Amino acid sequence: MKLVLFVLYVALDAITGCNISGPENETILKSPGDPLHLQCSCADPQSKPETISWIFTNDKYFTDIPDLSEEEKKRYHGRLQMLNSSAPVTSTLLLSNLTEEDQGLYICQMTSGQTSERRFKLIVQEAEPEAGPWMSVWIILIMRLLLVVLMLGGAVLICWRCTRSTWSSSEHTAAAARPAATVEQRKHMEQQ
Secondary structure: OHHHHHHHHHHHHHHOOOOOOOOOOEEEEEEEOOOOOEEEOOOOOOOOOOOEEEEEEEOOOEEEEOOOOHHHHHOOOOEEEEEEEEEEEEEEEEEEOOHHHHEEEEEEEEEEEEEEEEEEEEOOOOOOOOHHHHHHHHHHHHHHHHHHHHHHHHHHHHHHHHHHHHHHHHHHHEEEEEEEEHHHHHHHHHHO
């Protein structure tokens, strides 16, 4: 009975092959110069795929990573490693010093009766600068400067209004005093 179950297990494993663990599609965001570490492995540690391969594709390239052309070997020189281990079956792709040309789709394929895939979409772009502690210092300084300017502006406005009202009241007093002087002058002129 155990022998029959074992034969059925081996037959089913040959039919189903290796199901890759992890999400089927993954998006990775990196900056130029960063390293890349991609890994896929069989969900069942007993599975033994016949072939393991990595494929890279983008607008410019379609690369079967184990079988690199001479041009691709130059492009990846000293930057690319593919590591495979057998227990459990795991394939790791390491790529150092990323460039924008490395952006694209990386596909891990494991074949054993059927092909199972895991896809990694790599986006390589400059990282946006983070607001560090110096940024908050600048914001505080700008806020203080703005506060000082507003306070000075308010003081100038208050002084201007005070002087204007003083001028207005002295002009009003002078205007009120003028007609009285004019009346006295008229009386004085009439007496003469």
